[in-house]
Amino acid sequence: MSKQCDFCDQKEIAKSYACPDFDIESIFLNLDKRETSSLVSHSIGHWGACTTCAALIDADKWDELRERSLTTCSVMKGTTGAEREALLEYIKVLHGEFRRLRLTVA
Ligand SMILES: [Zn+2]
Numbered sequence: 036m037s038k039q040c041d042f043c044d045q046k047e048i049a050k051s052y053a054c055p056d057f058d059i060e061s062i063f064l065n066l067d068k069r070e071t072s073s074l075v076s077h078s079i080g081h082w083g084a085c086t087t088c089a090a091l092i093d094a095d096k097w098d099e100l101r102e103r104s105l106t107t108c109s110v111m112k113g114t115t116g117a118e119r120e121a122l123l124e125y126i127k128v129l130h131g132e133f134r135r136l137r138l139t140v141a
Contacts, residue, residue, distance in 0.1 A: 042092075042100060042130075043107040048083035052092070056136040061112060061125040074110075074125055082133060097134065099109035101126050 039046045062073045084092055091100040105111055106128050111122055 039083070040088055041106040042088040043103050045085040045087075047085040049086040050084050050089035050092075052084065052133075052137055053140045054078065054080065054082050054133055055140060057132055057136055059120070059125075059129055059132060061128060065129045067127055067133055074122075076129060076133065078129075078133065082137075098128060101130060104130075 038048065040048060057078050059076045059078070060073055062071055088100060088103065091097075091103065101123065105119075105123055108126075112118070113126075114122055
């Protein structure tokens with residue numbers, strides 16, 4: 036299990052959320068390199084969240100959580116324009132799946 040928050044990369048896990056395994060693939064256009072990139076995520080089991088992210092999840096503040104991920108996650112560093120937009124969309128889908136699927140486990 037990872038030792039950092041799955042939402043913002045902070046090295047703290049305050050709360051763990053049960054979630055079924057799932058895969059997500061996003062394909063987006065990288066305008067600078069003139070090619071398409073795909074980003075695949077395999078979500079396996081529990082998601083860990085730091086104190087701040089857990090508070091946002093529990094309060095159902097998904098937009099704020101996405102904004103937080105956008106500014107803190109290492110994958111976002113150095114991205115601009117269309118690439119950043121695509122990653123934002125990717126995070127939206129990823130969080131959306133987590134949000135939907137975690138409700139299926141008791
Ligand atoms: Zn976090």
